[in-house]
Amino acid sequence: MxxxxxxxxxxxxxxxxxxxxxxxxxxxxxxxxxxxxxxxxxxxxxxxxxxxxxxxxxxxxxxxxxxxxxxxxxxxxxxxxxxxxxxxxxxxxxxxxxxxxxxxxxxxxxxxxxxxxxxxxxxxxxxxxxxxxxxxxxxxxxxxxxxxxxxxxxxxxxxxxxxxxxxxxxxxxxxxxxxxxxxxxxxxxxxxxxxxxxxxxxxxxxxxxxxxxxxxxxxxxxxxxxxxxxxxxxxxxxxxxxxxxxxxxTSRAYGPLEQYRMEEAEVVIVTMGSMSGTAREAVDAMRERGEAVGLLKVRLFRPLPAEALRQALAGVSCALVLDRNYSPGMGGILHQEIKSALFAMSGAPRLHGLLAGIGGVNVSAEKIQQLVDDCREVEPSVEAQWVE
Amino acid sequence: MELINYNDEELFQPGHVACAGCVEALSMRVILNTVGRDAVATVSPSCGAVICGAYPFSATKIPVFHTTLESGAASASGIKRALLSQGKPDTTVLCLAGDGGTYDIGLQALSSAAERNEDILYICFDNEGYMNTGGQKSSSTPLAAVTGSTPAGKTTRKKNLIEILAAHRIPLIATASPSHLNDMAAKVEKAKALRGTKVIIVLIPCLPGWGVADNAAVKTARLAVESGVFPLFEVEDGVHYTLNTEQRTQSVNSYLAQQGRYRHLSAEQVEQIQADVDAEWQRLLWCAAGR
The missing domain is CATH 3.40.50.970 (Thiamin diphosphate (ThDP)-binding fold, Pyr/PP domains)
Structure with a gap:
């Protein structure tokens, strides 16, 4: 435009x-x-x-x-x-x-x-x-x-x-x-x-x-x-x-979600804030290698755009939610929210919750690529996993 | 008998929900009518907030915003700044609060507003305790008074809020009593004409909270003034003291004897309270003499 x-x-x-x-x-x-x-x-x-x-x-x-x-x-x-x-x-x-x-x-x-x-x-x-x-x-x-x-x-x-x-x-x-x-x-x-x-x-x-x-x-x-x-x-x-x-x-359009290189994606990284920038790099590197990986950035968290999330993740086989927060006794809050948004969705992706970068520890683009490799063929656990 | 001399523009309406015989409603009527129509109020949870009435009714003709218990002065500041941005510097912003919302949980916000010298008129309806929640002690509760949380009588003195406020060097701090309504109206009139933070502390004998007879609130308030327990005075710019009642004509005991909350006092305790009041009175005379 x-x-x-x-x-x-x-x-x-x-x-x-x-x-x-x-x-x-x-x-x-x-x-x-x-x-x-x-x-x-x-x-x-x-x-x-x-x-x-x-x-x-x-x-x-x-x-x-x-x-x-x-x-x-x-x-x-x-x-x-x-x-x-x-x-x-x-x-x-x-x-x-x-x-x-x-x-x-x-x-x-x-x-x-x-x-x-x-x-x-x-x-x-x-x-x-x-x-x-x-x-x-x-x-x-x-x-x-x-x-x-x-x-x-x-x-x-x-x-x-x-x-x-x-x-x-x-x-x-x-x-x-x-x-x-x-x-x-x-x-x-x-x-x-x-x-x-x-x-x-x-x-x-x-x-x-x-x-x-x-x-x-x-x-x-x-x-x-x-x-x-x-x-x-x-x-x-x-x-x-x-x-x-x-x-x-301004030529800078925005929406509740941003989909980055999501075309035909098999694995999608879901995250918010600055982690999205690092995930973009990881996606670029993996796309370079011919891997069908995309990024779904959540810009509007509340109210959570549940319907748009379901549409964006339809047909995706595996999604990784990267949470830079930890709710004690529960896990990652974005993970919890996405789980509830996808509840009873037929063909919902396997959803991995990853506690990554809690307390500001660095999560590199290489680390994100490794997480994608670790998760893509694995059945997710119900609870979020701490990223080492 | 002194006639009450103020212009009732009916800014405080019948149908309010104060207890029968409550002098806070009477004080509010005098204050609102003296301030006039060009005013906006914020009120923190207190008897005053209840008296104003429950939605969809309101006993006040001026706009009222209900805020949280600790934020009366901050809320008033926000309204004032918004009015300033709209080119309405002359609209009076009232903050109506109880002693809990002033001496205790609201003190931090009040101190900050006073430090910034926000152009607000802060009215503290001081009934010396959390009377709206059934009568527990606040830091305004006097020595030896029985409340729901001091069943054997409070062991420490009432906080001297006026001295704390005086240290902020704001334009006007005044005490007022529902037994002296012309004095109250005059102080509100004076405060209205000044720019900056003005605080008026109104003593409100609470019928159920103090154990005062339904027809005795004004009498009790008058005895508080005449015994020197609650002298009427003003502090301008934090340093200039003016006593509005220069003579004490009653003993402290005549005031205490009106109230159930002091029924347990021994003669010794009454003497101690009298001695405290005497010392404070001397200090006020000293301040008023400009020393």
């Missing part, structure tokens, strides 16, 4: 600075943010933009992530477009308010840098922090590269505001957050065309007199969850629509 003629600017950016550039282009009204490694470069860069007058935004620096999210929710309820960013412990501290944000139907956009939760202390890429929030009612997107992180921040506002749900985007600590690559930074005009003004119907406004969040009876609470379910059902299409519209303007 031919992209519209907007000039863009190619800059060498880390993943976190790419996020900050995305925020600058969106120009949210309010940003309550609290520092945490390895998120802090996002905070510092948007603060720099704001202090230099390049970003007209109310910046709020409270004493904790808990208060940051509380301020996000009430600012959003007042009709403001809101951004925040966090990581690991900070996200876990927000947990109570993550539920609250969804119930309040606040279309907040938050960037999370995936980092190991303590104890013991670690600062390494691991997706348990955000995956542990999967029942809080946030849309969850995972990004592989700095470019994708910038593009996704902007798309996330369109998605969140279209369905009325908060949206979290995550990229891996250091592998993405601090790695630099050339990033196409789109023009302000392009973003203005892509992102409509935020004008919510329901908001705290002295002219409207609406109040929110008062105690309710059982039936009304039940109805509020059905409303959330109805909104969740719209998310996959909203992600597709935003990704396609973005593609028309």
């Amino acid at each position: 031919e992209a519209k003629n907007y000039p863009s600017n190619r800059l060498l950016l880390s993943g976190n600075h790419a996020v900050a550039w995305g925020v600058k282009l969106v120009c949210p009204d309010v940003a309550p943010v609290y520092p945490i490694t390895p998120q802090t470069p996002i905070l510092e860069k948007i603060t720099e933009f704001q202090s230099q007058g390049e970003l007209d935004m109310e910046l709020l620096t409270p004493e904790s992530e808990h208060s940051a999210m509380a301020a996000c929710i009430s600012a959003s309820a007042t009709g403001a477009r809101v951004f925040t960013a966090t990581s690991s412990q900070g996200l876990l501290l927000m947990h109570e308010l993550l539920h609250y944000a969804c119930g309040a139907r606040a279309p907040i956009v938050m960037f999370n840098v995936n980092r190991t939760p303590a104890s013991p202390w670690g600062f390494w890429p691991d997706q348990l922090d955000s995956l542990a929030q999967r029942d809080t009612g946030w849309i969850q997107l995972y990004s592989e590269t700095p470019q994708e992180s910038l593009d996704t921040v902007i798309q996330a506002y369109r998605i969140a505001e279209a369905v009325g749900l908060p949206t979290m985007i995550s990229h891996d600590a250091f592998y993405v957050s601090h790695s630099m690559e050339p990033v196409e930074v789109p023009s302000q005009d392009l973003v203005r065309e892509f992102l409509p003004r935020f004008e919510p119907r329901y908001r705290l406004d002295t002219e409207l007199g609406q109040s929110f969040g008062a105690p309710i009876d059982q039936a009304t609470w039940n109805r509020s969850r059905r409303d959330i379910a109805a909104a969740m059902a719209l998310v996959a299409d909203a992600v597709t629509a935003a990704g396609e519209a973005w593609g028309e303007l």
